[in-house]
Amino acid sequence: MKQVLIAKPESANLIAFLQDINKFGTVEKGYQQALFWYPSIQLAFQSLFLLPLILLALSVHNFAQRKGYGLISLMSWHLLVIFFIPLILKIFEFLQVGALFQFLFEIVSAILGGLLFLINYLYILLIPLIGFGIIKLFQKFVFNSKLQAANRVQKSSCIKCAKKIKPHDSYCPHCGYYQYVECQHCHNLTYKHLPYCKQCGHSQDMSNW
């Protein structure tokens, strides 16, 4: 069979091509280049697919929060996190952390002798952990209610709905939210969610919020 295969004109052409260093070198260089750019191109296309979904979920979430639609806000928030997960994994892969996953994979398969479905359990554990991390990160920097409240007080906006209000309005005329809280030290009214009382400077107990 080997003799028959070698004797075929197609095989002879291929062998001649492989032996021609100039021609084969060009193909090999092209292949290496494609191999190098492939993860970046893949990431770009996946981002192109995911970014509109992320923006949509984010805008729905912001809208629902502004309007006080709690359930929609919660659902859009979860969707936002879910849309982020593949992108984060891809970025890890892009940053060659993929090698780390590969390493983990090899360790598990060496220990458990090819029970590869166990890898999926590991992923099932890993993905909620990453999702939880993303949620915590967002709560710290993007949806931080204390930070948000500080910004809104500075702009004399309602602490809850962010619409402009007069400096001494106790209740927001747009959403009806009460803006003040009694200081536990001097018993004057001071801003909610801010770390110190505006009347006596005493630290407010933030654990209530």
Ligand SMILES: [Zn+2]
């Ligand atoms: Zn308001």
Ligand SMILES: [Zn+2]
């Ligand atoms: Zn006070």
